[in-house]
Amino acid sequence: MSLNKSVFEENESSVRSYCRKYPVVFEKAKGSYIYDTDGNKYLDFLAGCGALNYGHNNDEIKGAVIDYLMGDNIAHAMDMYTEAKAEFIETFKTEILDKRDLKYRIMFCGSTGTNAVEAALKLCRKNKKRSNIVAFMGAFHGMTLGSLALTTDRTSRDGAGVSLDNVTFIPYESGFHTKLDSLDYLETILLDDHSGVEKPAAVIVETVQAEGGIYVASVEWLKILEKICHDNDILLVVDDIQVGCSRTGTFFSFERAGIKPDMVTLSKSIGGYGFPMSLLLIRDELDIWKPAEHNGTFRGNQVAFVAAKKAIEYNVKHDLNADVTRKGGIVKDFVEKNILPLSEDISLRGIGLIWGIDFGKLANGGEIAHSIADKCFEKKMIIERAGRGDSVLKILPPLTISDEELKQGLEIILEAVKETL
Template identity: 45%
Template sequence: MKIFESLESEVRSYIRSFPAVFDIADNAYIWDVEGNEYIDFFSGAGTLNYGHNPDVMLDAISAYLRKKGILHSLDKATLAKENFIRKFNDIILKPRGLEYKIQFTGPTGTNAVEAAIKLARRVTGRRNVIAFTRGYHGLTAGALALTGNNYYHQSTNGGRSDVYHAPYDQYFGADVDTASYLKQLIEDSSSGVALPAAIILETVQGEGGIYPASKQWLNQIADVCRQHDILLVIDDIQVGNGRTGKFFSFEFAGITPDIICMSKSIGGGLPLALNLIRPTWDQWLPGEHTGTFRGNNLAFIAATELLEYWKSTEFSIEVEGKGQVIGGRLHEWVKMFPALNMSARGRGMVWGLEIPENNIAKLISKQLFEEKLLLECCGANDSVLKFLPPLTIERETLVRGLDRVEQVFKQMY
């Protein structure tokens, strides 16, 4: 690890939580250079929903490289892009009755958010954007303004101008209707909250501590947007691509966003980001939002293969079943260790176990690394253990990993 400590920037992050030099990986397993095998409940912070190196993806990529397929193309037309667009429309959009234009942004989630907010301001002529407490939308300047956690904010970054952070669902507890609260702020011309261009939200707040929004709350927010011509932007970067059970995390609520931001798992581990835009709002001028790597042909090859998982409902049912296994075990631990005052929450295969006492979650995560399991912390104070295994993890491996977590709890508490 000395080379990283001496030559890599201090900004490095996950290497501090998982101090090993990793080499190869397969589905839910990852091996370091010393041959140690780890179970991966981290999944590249939600980038590896389909696991490490799925065979169908590797075969397609290898064949594409052997034929010297186009790697870099800016936003020119390529066969790889055509095949992805056609398949995404046929397998994902059409069966759900959705009609969207696809914008390929720079290859990161934060750039997709930047583009969405820029477009919302352009088409509405308004500057204000409403984000939510605990929300995380990226760390480039525009997306950073939407991100709630003070840790990422420095006065030199430009602050949170033209952004209002409203309370998320149940932020003040189950008895406070925060959707009605927001509606009143928007409709009261003396509230001090300007009519926004967009409302942006995660249906499950990931980095913020695993907080799922209810169907009722999401529908109330969607109604407010419709009533006041506000664009509803869903950030599905971490909890989309099947993480909650359905392909889109908002499907269970029956809402239709104006813009959907996607990245992370859509490329199967290769950089790719896109926005789905209702055609009426696709008012960009040519080249108005650009980037050298908008549209990654190798990622198109990977993504096209991975869409096969969604040709039937079988995969979705499988994800929901594994999610019940995870949730069930977490709720058991809440009862088994009452002194820790824990709480569990989640949806599909994204779950959080909150341990209020300072540093306990981080200590457990550190010990789990020693037990050869990767599991990160999240939330404002890193007080939430974040369970994010690949959706493709075998049940036997999932249970083995959960057993390791339970054993660490028993050893330490």
């Protein structure tokens, strides 16, 4: 039955955003689809902004969650020891960390990604006794004040109400600032005693800038970045909140570069089922927190631990990484063959199952991308935009999407692009 939207419009804060782009009332969801209260079925190419890598209501994960709830097992325990947490840690360690020869301590943070970023910032500053952090233009790291200081888009920053400082921004590798060698610039800042820039405690990087417009850093660039950090006693933090958990075809997005960050933030799909969960991975000797020095009530959603454990097992059992890489090839081939020939001013960037079709070089590229996303929604597909001027159409389906669903979504995008151009 159709539901009146006035309950939201009259009562909810004007800060709401996604509901303005997809103005229907959603009710059910399964796999790659979401259903509204009128029974319309929408193909989901947004996937909870990366929180639903395993699809909606994944049966294998759901089974474990229901069993846990039905057994009256503990649901909330702050950071107390529980069986659910122990099982998650053991599974994460054996299936993810040990297999990659990664040794990290796990810090469970408050329930959203920005909490892990805040914890990383504090701990880097505490270790190095320096306040400055280097971040990249185009970065998105969250909305609380520390993370927001690292986040670049004007709309987000305008909401702060205080100065956002102790951060030095430098250009990212590819695309937007092609003329500037950003790592050469970083080294110059560090080595020149007249650079005027305080030595940073850390560099924080997304190996694929997602909200920034799907810019994929090269392996070579990431390796040089790691070396500069090591050579200059600066910590390297990889924010894997959006592109971790197999989004790029490896569990951690930095695996392809063979680098070992000092700290890693993870959230979104680590909770397996869309459940809130966030963690910071810390190189052992950097874990200098005093007990309770970074605290929070919701640092241990036990149901999320159960889902997270099952999600890792699902990931390994179904060889998700290989499947993501294969499906990424389907996206690339389709867009290169059918959409790029429509205009030489359209470009494609991406890896695994995160892709951006960039309309930014077209006059009114932002409006064009907006119109395409709206037309996709009319055609019953949910898709988001990102990047400068919101001119990049962002393809971010659940990793579990079938080949048929993926192709169907790409056909919808093609139709919408043709109708708009």
